[in-house]
Amino acid sequence: MRVAVVIPWRPGTPERNAHHQYVQAHLRQLLPDAIHLDADSGHRQFSRAGSRNEGIRQAEAAGADIVVLCDADTLPEGEPLLAAIADTEDGVLHLPYSWYRGLSRDGTQAHLAGAPAADCPTDLAHEWATGGILVIRPDAWWRAGGMDERFEGWGFEDAAFRIASDALLGPTVRHAGAITHLWHPQESGLGSPQHVANGQLCQRYVDATGKPDDLRKVVAEHAHATA
Known part of the structure; x- marks a missing residue:
């Protein structure tokens, strides 16, 4: 069983660059025998959806049976990540966490200085995150349609892929544990035309929730648009 770890990545701000190096080192420590890759789809504006698809392709070309897609x-955490990898042969999407911990700016500085993440101040913490890190087999990724590259900029592509995965692969499996998000300046573009368009596209996925035939139609549009 060959595992690839893919970070969708394009160099950016000093905070982003430093976080990438820290996350990369963390993942190499957790999974020293894995194939470690950075992936950039080359879109004019960095595309997380496109770069995840590109990362899956690179992982397949490298002979990976399982892919860990982890944001920079x-x-x-090690234990839920290893559990997700061990269980991914079932062909569904696995999320190696049940709790999202978004550290504040001060909390991130404290954690990078050595404080346990659980003891650091947060801006946001909740149970309903769907992105950040995904564990899946490449063939399952494509059966779910891949990630919709019509999502540009920030937002909604994770939720849409989760909806497609649940309907086309089977219910997503969560593993008890936490992921920790490192603070950086917001890039969400809330209220921008592109963010609104992303939300409208995601609503089409929401409207098709639990309806495999309807979701296949939405996925087929995406596949045609990116062919």
Whole structure:
């Protein structure tokens, strides 16, 4: 069983660059025998959806049976990550966490200085995150349609993929544990035309929740648009 760890990545701000190095080192420590890759789809504006698809392709080309897709600002815990990898042969999407911990700026500085993440101040913590880190087999990724590259900029692509995965692969499996998000300046573009368009596209996935035939139609549009 060959595992690839893929970070969707394009160099950016000093905070982002430092986080990438920290997360990369963390993942190499957790999974020293894995294939470690950075992936950039080359879109004019960095595309997390496109770069995840590109990362899956690179992992397949390298002979990986299982792929861990981890954002460059997100730290998983070892035990749930290993559990997710061990169980991924079932062909569904696995999330190696049940709790999202978004550290504040001060909390991130404290954690990078050596404080346990659980003891650091947060801006946001909740149970309903769907992104950050995904564990899946490449063939399952494509059966779910891959990630919709019509999502540009920030937001909604994770939720859409989760909806497609649940309907086309089977219910997503969560593993008890936490992921820690490192603070950086917001890039969400809330209220921008692109963010609104992303929300409208995601609503189409929401409207098709639990309806495999309807979701296949939405996924087919995405596949045609990116062919």
